[in-house]
Amino acid sequence: MTSLQVWRTFEPDSYYKTFLEHSKRPDSRNLSSFRPINIKVGTVTTAEGSATVRLGHTTVMCGIKAEIATPTLRHPDEGFVVPNVELYPCCSPMFKAGPPGERAIGLSQFLKNVITSAEVLLPSDLCIVPNKFAWCLYCDVVCLNYDGNLYDASLIALMAALQNVLLPEVSYDEESERTTVSPEKTLPLKLKRKPVSSTFTMYSESIQLVDPTAEDEEQGGGEVTLVLLEDGSLCTIHKPGGHSIASNFLDKFIDLARKRVTLVNSAIHKAVAERKV
Amino acid sequence: MAQHACELSFLSRSDGSALYSIGLNVALASVNGPGDVKVSNRLYNRSHLEVCYSPSTGHSMIRERALESVIMRTVEQAILVHLHPRTAINITIQEMQSDGLALSASVNAACMALLDAGIQMKTTFAAVTCCITPSGTVIIDPTEAEIQESVAEATFVFESSGEASVLTAHQDGRLSYEDFKKCLHHCQVASKDVFAFYRRMTEKKYQNEIES
Numbered sequence: 001m002t003s004l005q006v007w008r009t010f011e012p013d014s015y016y017k018t019f020l021e022h023s024k025r026p027d028s029r030n031l032s033s034f035r036p037i038n039i040k041v042g043t044v045t046t047a048e049g050s051a052t053v054r055l056g057h058t059t060v061m062c063g064i065k066a067e068i069a070t071p072t073l074r075h076p077d078e079g080f081v082v083p084n085v086e087l088y089p090c091c092s093p094m095f096k097a098g099p100p101g102e103r104a105i106g107l108s109q110f111l112k113n114v115i116t117s118a119e120v121l122l123p124s125d126l127c128i129v130p131n132k133f134a135w136c137l138y139c140d141v142v143c144l145n146y147d148g149n150l151y152d153a154s155l156i157a158l159m160a161a162l163q164n165v166l167l168p169e170v171s172y173d174e175e176s177e178r179t180t181v182s183p184e185k186t187l188p189l190k191l192k193r194k195p196v197s198s199t200f201t202m203y204s205e206s207i208q209l210v211d212p213t214a215e216d217e218e219q220g221g222g223e224v225t226l227v228l229l230e231d232g233s234l235c236t237i238h239k240p241g242g243h244s245i246a247s248n249f250l251d252k253f254i255d256l257a258r259k260r261v262t263l264v265n266s267a268i269h270k271a272v273a274e275r276k277v
Numbered sequence: 278m279a280q281h282a283c284e285l286s287f288l289s290r291s292d293g294s295a296l297y298s299i300g301l302n303v304a305l306a307s308v309n310g311p312g313d314v315k316v317s318n319r320l321y322n323r324s325h326l327e328v329c330y331s332p333s334t335g336h337s338m339i340r341e342r343a344l345e346s347v348i349m350r351t352v353e354q355a356i357l358v359h360l361h362p363r364t365a366i367n368i369t370i371q372e373m374q375s376d377g378l379a380l381s382a383s384v385n386a387a388c389m390a391l392l393d394a395g396i397q398m399k400t401t402f403a404a405v406t407c408c409i410t411p412s413g414t415v416i417i418d419p420t421e422a423e424i425q426e427s428v429a430e431a432t433f434v435f436e437s438s439g440e441a442s443v444l445t446a447h448q449d450g451r452l453s454y455e456d457f458k459k460c461l462h463h464c465q466v467a468s469k470d471v472f473a474f475y476r477r478m479t480e481k482k483y484q485n486e487i488e489s
Contacts, residue, residue, distance in 0.1 A: 240445060
C-alpha cells in the first residue's frame with residue numbers, strides 16, 4: 001500500500017480536506033464540474049422501454065413495463081405512472097437485502113413528484129377506454145453500481161426510458177366487449193416536458209460540490225437537488241434536511257443547472273436517435 | 278398567515294408531546310427519549326433518531342415513509358445527538374386533520390414536542406408553507422383549495438438563528454426562479470412570527486410552573 005492509500009484509509013477526513021483546500025476533488029474534478037454521462041436506450045428487450053445510464057461510476061438501469069389496469073373511480077380517464085427505485089446490496093455495502101430502505105423510498109417519491117410537478121405526460125393520454133381500461137406504466141429503476149448522485153442518474157434513466165417506450169395499439173369493441181392488442185402497431189409516448197435535475201452536496205457553509213460521488217456524499221452534510229425544465233423554470237427543489245444553508249443558496253447553481261438541462265436532453269435525444277437506427 | 282395554536286404536554290405518558298394546529302391542519306407529536314435502542318441501531322457516538330408518521334386516513338404508504346425521512350433529517354440537524362450516545366429518540370407524529378399543510382403542522386408539532394420533552398437542541402426550527410397563484414400572489418399557510426388552484430407550492434423549514442438559514446426546502450409545481458425567491462423571502466418573514474409563537478407558548482408553560 002502506498003503512503004497515499006494508507007492516508008486515505010486511515011484518515012479519510014483530512015485526506016479529503018486537503019484536496020478541497022486546493023479546490024479539487026480526489027477524482028481530479030473541480031468543485032463545479034459534472035461527470036461525463038453515458039446513456040444507452042433499449043437495453044432491456046423484454047420491457048416496453050428501458051435505458052441504462054452511467055454517471056461516472058454510478059450505473060442505473062430503468063425498465064418500463066406497461067400493464068392494462070382499471071382507472072380509479074375518482075379519475076376515470078387517467079392512467080398511472082408508478083416509479084419504483086430498488087437499491088440492491090450489489091451496488092454498495094451500504095444497502096442490505098430486504099424491503100426498500102429510507103433512501104430507495106425517498107428516491108421513488110422524488111421521481112413521482114417530478115413526474116407530477118413537471119406534467120411529463122398527461123395521465124389522460126394513458127387512458128384507453130374511460131372507466132374501463134388505462135395503461136399503468138411500472139417504471140423500475142435499479143441501481144447497479146453506487147457512486148453517488150442517484151437523484152440525477154435515476155431521473156435521466158427514467159426520462160430516457162420513457163422516450164424509448166412503445167405502447168401497442170389497443171382497440172375495444174363496445175358491442176362484443178372484446179379488447180384487441182396489436183403488438184405490431186406501436187406508438188411512442190407523448191412527453192410534454194423533459195425535466196433535468198442537478199444535485200450538489202454541502203460540505204460546509206461556503207463549499208458546495210456539484211455532482212457528488214459516494215465519497216463526496218459521505219464527507220458532506222446533505223444534498224440539494226434542483227429540477228429544471230427546458231424553458232429554465234424550476235420544477236422541483238428537494239432539500240430533505242441536512243446542513244442549513246443561507247437563503248441565497250441557489251444563486252450560484254441556477255446557471256449551472258440551466259446549462260445542464262440542454263446538455264442532458266441532447267444526450268438523451270442522441271441516444272434515442274441512435275437506437276432507432 | 279393562518280392561526281397557529283398549540284397545547285403542550287397533551288399526552289400524559291410521553292416524555293414530551295404537543296398538539297399543534299395551523300388553521301384547520303392539526304398534528305399531534307409525541308417524543309420519547311433518550312431511551313433504549315435495539316442493538317442493531319445502537320450508535321457509539323450519538324443517539325439514533327426514529328420518526329413514525331401516521332396519516333389521518335388509510336395505511337402508511339410510500340408518501341408517509343418519505344415524510345418520515347425528511348422530518349428525521351431535519352430534526353437531526355437541530356437536536357444535539359452527540360450528547361446521548363447509545364440511545365434512541367422516538368418521535369411519533371399522528372396527522373389528526375389535514376387541509377394541505379400536513380408537513381408544516383407536523384414539523385412544528387415535532388419542534389414543540391421536543392421542547393416539551395426537554396431534549397437539548399442547538400436551534401429551534403419552524404416550517405412555513407406558501408403557494409403562488411397564477412397571478413403571482415404569494416399566499417402563506419394556504420388551504421387545500423388554494424393549493425389546488427395555485428401554480429406552485431413550497432414548504433421551507435428555517436432555523437431560528439439571525440439570518441434564518443434554510444434547513445429543509447421542498448417545492449412542487451412550475452415557477453420561475455424569481456418567483457421562487459419571492460416565496461422564500463415571504464416564508465422567511467413569516468417564520469419570525471412562528472418563532473415568536475413558540476416563545477409565547479413555552480413562556481406560558483413555565484409561567485404556570487413558576488406560579489404553582
